Amino acid sequence: MEKKKIGLWSLVFMNVSAMFGIRWIAKSTASSFGLGLGAIPMWVLFTFIFFVPGALICAELASTYQRDGGLYEWVKEAYGEKYGFLVSWLNWTAKIFWYTSFLTFLCVNVSYTIGNPALADNKIFVFVTSIIVFWVLSYIATKGMSFAKIFTNAGALGSTIPAAFLIGLSFLAVFVLGKHESASTYTVATLTPQMNMDSFVAISAVMFGLAGAETTANFITEIDKPEKNFPKAIIISAVIIAVLYVLGSVAITMVLPPEELTASKGVLDALAAVSVSLGIPSWFVQIVAFGIAFSVLGAIILYIASPIKMLFGSVKEGIFSKKFTELNEHNIPVKAVTLQAIIVSVILCITTFLPSVDAIYNVLVTMTALTALFPYVLLFAAYIRLRKDRPNEVRPYVISKNTNTCIAVARLVLVVTIVGIVLSAAPVMPTLAENIVYELQMIGGAVLVIASGIIIWNRFEKKQKASNVK
Template sequence: MKEKTGLIKRKIGLWDLVFMNVSALFGIRWIAKSTASSFGLGLGAIPTWIVFTFVFFVPGALICAELAATYPRDGGLYEWVKEAYGEKQGFLVSWLNWTAKLFWYTSFLTFLIVNISYTIGRPELASNKMFVMILSLIIFWILSYISTRGMGFAKLFTNIGALGSTVPAVLLIVMGIVSVYVFGNEPASVYTVKTLTPKLNMDSFAAISSVMFALSGAETTANFVTEMDNPKKDLPKAILIAASLVAGLYVLGSIAITLILPASKITASQGILVALSTVAASLGIGTWFIKIVAFGISLSVFGAIILYIASPIKMLFGSVHKGIFSAKFTKVNENNIPVKAVYLQAIIVSVILLAINLLPSVDTIYNVLVTMTALTALFPYILLFAAYIKLRKTRPNEVRPYELSKNNNTSIRIAQMVLVVVVLGIVLSAAPVMPSLKENIIYEVQMIGGALVVIVSGNMIWKNFVRKTGFKEEKK
């Protein structure tokens, strides 16, 4: 038993952190999602990735790096928001982050099963709703169990997973360029100022929030600070290295996929594999290649899901004030993971998977889940950046091992810009994108109503906790 515990308690080093951050931050699926004409931006995705890399992704990652170095405690978002605003807002940001992930899991599992079907040489199964649902349920429960073993154990999956996502993206980029500029194949798209300018319609507005969601996640690994070798030094450095890699892959990947396929033929759930199949065929590469690539992407999804299963759960049930949830859900195991909360989450995700099986097709399911996730997932960032602004204003002389800027006012102004961008993303994500008035009303009720239910329910849980315990919080 001692040997087993020793294995689990291995510390996380710099390159483990880089791989974990790439697993958290980069998803090859977003390349297809953003460039698809339906539910996407088409060629307009290319400049959109560049713009939001600089106005959201990079400054947001640097802010998370500063907060992680300044407050190196397990809890991430929860700890940072609590530091600025107190226990209630710390709980609410944890609640919002966790509930958003419930829908994220289901969309990501759909993408995973699509890749598994290509790996086994049965791509037609990717459109079989029953196959997708059953395999999603089995895999999520297995990965939930693995996540309870701690990140010292699970880092093997996240390290391999990071390679499983980045290697196919690099192959897509290299093969797309080689096919067009070395072998002289006709590019599928024409790049002009006009074609690269995003169309100002409701679909594009909604897609922008998906781009922002794809660029979020820099705060995730901060939930495992106590498992790291040298968090004050390694975490900021790992976030910066990963941010550089991820931004480049998204921009170059979007160019490559549109060199291979026109935006009108790119689908969100299968676009990457179709593009790689197309370019492989043009270069005389057999079908074995796409099976290997699909297997690699599947590994990347495994790594990301394990990381995201453990992180929000650890933040919400393992870090927030005692008494908000039943003790059986907050009790942690030897790896500091609240095991029963992980399994409660697995039950909830299973219910969601069963419910969405009523939608007409796998691609519809995928697009609806991604859009719903993008809206709810951006709410925690309002609290995150507001907390950073407050901490910078009220504690200008705080010892910060890593800083966004040495100038306090500059740091505040950058954070204010990112906060405005997040609010804009939330507003745009609720844009009506359905073809009829009736469908748009239903869509908006689901999107906005669902978000309100999450926020109201979080406040009700907190009020119930205060009523039962008489908890009184000191003003920050």
Template sequence: MKKKIGLWDLVFMNVSALFGIRWIAKSTATSFGLGLGAIPAWVVFTFIFFVPAALICAELAATYKSDGGLYEWVKEAYGEKWGFMVSWLNWTAKIFWYSSFLAFFTINMSYTIGKPELASNKMFVLIVSLVLFWVLSFISTRGMGFAKVFTSVGALGSTVPAVLLIVMGFVSVFVFKNEPASTYTVSTLMPKLNMDSLCAISGVMFGLAGAETTANFVTEMDNAEKNFPKAILIAAALVSGLYVVGSVAVTMILPTDQITASEGILVALSTVASTLGIGPWFIKIVAFGISVSVLGAIILYIASPIKMLFGSVRKGIFPQKLTKVNDANIPVNAVIFQAVLVSITLLATNLLPSVDTIYNVLVTMTALTALFPYVILFASYIKLRKTRLNEVRPYQISKNNSKAISIAYMVLTITIAGIVLSAAPVMSTFKENLIYETQMIGGGVLVIVIGLMIWNNFVKRTGFKEGCEEIKKIS
């Protein structure tokens, strides 16, 4: 008999999937961030975005049992076209995710080798990112066994440095009585309503995204109706707590105007280590640990979203050359195509003025595109709740249909607002804003249009109609 997933198993799975130390610096930086306002923002968005999103995904997973996840849920509501689109958007979001993570890896490696000044060198970051991604893409085509070594160790790559940051920051202030770099009052904790802080909201939401990752396990839990929401709430408290206390710790060590999204965590740890008399070896070890976790994540996710996209959607949508797999069941040509797209993204963002700006743009673009699938997901949930009143739902966020739909409308509205706000102009000059907006808005629209064109071309070539299994033979 298959072993059931326990309450704490699911709690730790959610924490592992949701928490990322880089979001602490991203959210608290005055530039492209909320400053001290990030502290209450993490709490608020945990409970108005992550919790309802996770419970909605849990209900869908329990009701429509399939490995297809997002694709299957959306297909149930809107058919295969939008099932394909949500899979397409989920994959394309990874293109920007890879790019931002590559930049983050390169920055950490510069600290590991004792050359932190290289973290600000655009050409160094670009060259290392390009070479690394092509090498990792080649490795991924040989199978995922190699990645497991890194992901097993890398699971601690975010949480351990975060705990060290928190402990060392509080020891510095409360044990050694060093003056904190920030003052915490109701006034200073209120997010400032400017373009930077509004844009940062999408980053906070993306830092809490990923509820669909563990939702499928709702069917493998004992007493899921009670234990799943309990696990979600515990995980929400832990993740929110790490983000909130981590944000307090980093702002006790550095003032928000000295925190950068790309290097903030390492600079804060270096600063507090120096204050406590710990040598430079410490930051090299921490940076290396973060680098290993990033490396494992990149290797693991290079091939898996491609396999998900090409494995879930109807055959014939993509050319056979892209879907053909090797002995390791990896679509090699699709991996190469993905590497080309990531290279173009890295080269395009290199036009921006600094590494920190490049990193910020990539992170924000990731947040923007990653939120698109949630819009389709929540709209699908609302439609299914409205049109399938007699559906058997083993788990429900509420037995009251109107209440469940109202919760979904709330989180749908918040998600749309996050997408709109993420495209706010935040650069200092008109030229920089023009490049930024072209990449943000133009990139998002282009991704959607390309997805629709791929689907429409498939329909034209095959004569496919929703609800009709037979299609014309592709010539």
């Protein structure tokens, strides 16, 4: 019996689950670690100069090269096996830090779901819950996306419905019924982001919140009519996500001022406040928190399977030990998934010693924003080369029939990505000594990741040459 393919709307749900994170609404608008009201125009701006063009580039590449592997396949087509491996390596190592920040956010929502918000500040609760959840989801991810799409589809609803509640109830309470006075005043002056180091880092986080259009391309062979459905799903998803981020940022700042928002709990705090104004029982926030927690589960499953399949399941044989690249009946490298779970567990152990849950969340998100943007530099550079070198290649979907227009779009988003990487490393600590340590962690960590990938590849090449000599 032939395995059922992933249809258009399942793919839309998977994309929304991968790309839309309700947590970014609070993260971007919180004064403590974000842009305040300045996040609203930043979501609009980067939707047009980063998100939409990047998503359309992924749609064109996925329809042209219909093989599992996504980023790996596209970069390999342009630059060869070495750079295909490096982009897979960078993508996977970035997700290693992303998991831990996302698991922290999950635990915050679990604590609200069970009616005990104070647990969100309990580091032991966050640690134990994160470990258990990640191992369970890793097991589910080994069953393939045709099975895991049950969780990603439900997860997309668990993220979009709470965002819709936040938007709808906030506008109802403030503008329609007048039950809640707006906590913010929206003028050109207040909406203009402050040009300081904190804002620069927060802008890179906005870009990270809009990243992920390439994720589902790793399962292109499981998609029904990918040359048609993948581009359609990307465009539909892009519209949904952009609207939710922009209106969500307006809604949350209408209910609570940016000074009172925290990155990890801001959405739930805002929903609790607007619920009180409208006379909605407290259990409503618990239900919404459950929905958000479920959306996190769906996204984690997708991100567990996608980067690991790209790195261990697609790259050239011999780079890693055969036991880590061996695929199961669902085309997932199970032992590599287990190795990943062990590494994430170790990182969770280390981060438990940071001073608070919110500190853990902010540090991990910042580290992730820096490393996660590197693969996009290779992606957009690869697209430019493929467009230049192969102008007559059959492309079922194209951004534009004019090659020069396509290249210009890719150059724009490439420059924006490089600027985002530079901004994410801006010094934000209060003293020179603290900034030196911070930069060593941020930049030094990124250099270490890149260097380790190059070392792994060079060792592989030496082994290849030695075996050829023999």
